[in-house]
Amino acid sequence: MYKLMTPGPTMVKENVMKARSLAFTNPDLDMDFFEDYKGICDMMQEILNTENKALVLGGEGILGLEAACASLTEKGDRVLVIENGVFGRGFADFVTMYGGEAVLFSSDLHRPVDLASLEQFLEKDSNFKYATVVHCDTPSGVLNDVTGICKMLKKRGIITVVDSVAAMFGEAVNEIDGNIDILCGGSQKALSAPPGLTLLFVSEEAFFAMENRKTPIAGFYANIMLFKNYYENKVFPYTMPISDIYGLARALKNVEEDTEILQRHEKLATACRNALTEAGLSLFLETGHSNTVTVMNIPDGLTDEAIIEGIKKDYGIMIAGSFDIMAGKVIRIGHMGEGAREEILRATLEGLEGTLKKLGVKLTASIVESFDKNIANR
Ligand SMILES: *Cc1c(COP(=O)(O)O)cnc(C)c1O
Numbered sequence: 001m002y003k004l005m006t007p008g009p010t011m012v013k014e015n016v017m018k019a020r021s022l023a024f025t026n027p028d029l030d031m032d033f034f035e036d037y038k039g040i041c042d043m044m045q046e047i048l049n050t051e052n053k054a055l056v057l058g059g060e061g062i063l064g065l066e067a068a069c070a071s072l073t074e075k076g077d078r079v080l081v082i083e084n085g086v087f088g089r090g091f092a093d094f095v096t097m098y099g100g101e102a103v104l105f106s107s108d109l110h111r112p113v114d115l116a117s118l119e120q121f122l123e124k125d126s127n128f129k130y131a132t133v134v135h136c137d138t139p140s141g142v143l144n145d146v147t148g149i150c151k152m153l154k155k156r157g158i159i160t161v162v163d164s165v166a167a168m169f170g171e172a173v174n175e176i177d178g179n180i181d182i183l184c185g186g187s188q189k190a191l192s193a194p195p196g197l198t199l200l201f202v203s204e205e206a207f208f209a210m211e212n213r214k215t216p217i218a219g220f221y222a223n224i225m226l227f228k229n230y231y232e233n234k235v236f237p238y239t240m241p242i243s244d245i246y247g248l249a250r251a252l253k254n255v256e257e258d259t260e261i262l263q264r265h266e267k268l269a270t271a272c273r274n275a276l277t278e279a280g281l282s283l284f285l286e287t288g289h290s291n292t293v294t295v296m297n298i299p300d301g302l303t304d305e306a307i308i309e310g311i312k313k314d315y316g317i318m319i320a321g322s323f324d325i326m327a328g329k330v331i332r333i334g335h336m337g338e339g340a341r342e343e344i345l346r347a348t349l350e351g352l353e354g355t356l357k358k359l360g361v362k363l364t365a366s367i368v369e370s371f372d373k374n375i376a377n378r
Pocket of ligand 1: 008060061062063087134136137138163165166186189
């Protein structure tokens with residue numbers, strides 16, 4: 001089995017695997033499960049410091065993105081899709097799928113969305129029901145100032161949807177209440193639980209918009225409203241994946257107990273980026289690197305596949321290429337959750353260094369030595 005240093009799924013701790021393997025009850029009929037589920041949602045609110053309603057949905061991170069669009073969009077609604085990456089752009093598909101009109105605010109892939117340009121755009125056109133934006137757009141690794149962006153949108157009465165699947169728990173999500181109406185997270189990124197669950201944080205205002213639709217929500221599995229009163233009514237729209245949820249609970253406790261988690265992501269990500277550039281390699285982004293993933297340009301004459309296969313075969317570690325418009329341009333090292341540990345990140349860089357040398361790349365310094373120096377100098 002390869003060690004996973006991909007930007008999701010990430011490695012999972014033993015205690016999470018164990019929690020998933022325990023005997024379980026009937027989550028539809030046993031009232032204890034409703035208490036457990038609510039306890040987990042309360043813990044999510046506490047960790048992210050928000051009063052917005054926390055929910056866990058049975059389905060991978062993408063479900064949260066689709067559920068937000070399905071639950072908010074009515075035919076003809078104008079939706080602002082703020083994008084500088086693959087996932088950002090992808091929101092337009094969900095919007096149109098549910099009958100909305102997606103208006104794109106597109107910006108350069110190599111840096112975060114510029115707030116001043118967005119402000120200028122909004123001065124001319126701000127007639128949108130809601131807007132979507134991605135926190136860390138994983139294929140390029142760019143980190144957007146979602147709180148700053150959402151503040152600007154809320155000032156104009158626009159509901160906000162944020163995909164923080166690849167940032168949440170590795171990067172801070174600040175000032176959620178009053179700014180971010182639907183915040184999406186997932187189990188398999190910095191939370192280091194297996195793939196399969198969506199985390200949602202939904203504001204009163206978002207629920208109000210869903211309740212006051214003229215037409216019913218076109219969907220069942222992606223209908224957020226069906227979860228709103230699960231606790232009061234003691235009913236879920238479908239049988240909850242109880243074992244996954246017990247694993248998630250343990251992963252959340254791991255995060256809660258890990259008081260240095262954000263600092264560690266920052267320290268290791270900085271050391272990783274510095275190590276690569278000091279060795280003469282180049283990063284895809286100009287600015288705005290997320291601390292959950294490092295995205296490196298492929299050295300001339302090489303392919304992503306050759307590098308990835310080399311590290312897999314000789315070092316037993318899996319890193320990733322990219323996809324969509326980013327395919328074949330970069331390789332990506334995920335260092336989020338359990339991947340944000342010095343030992344495994346160092347081993348990954350050792351694998352990268354060895355593989356690049358084997359493929360004939362001349363480095364200007366040792367990646368691993370630079371990494372160690374960067375760590376020691378903190
Ligand atoms: C991983 C990820 C998702 C969820 O995608 P899955 O295909 O469910 O893994 C959504 N948004 C971003 C930015 C992601 O990195």
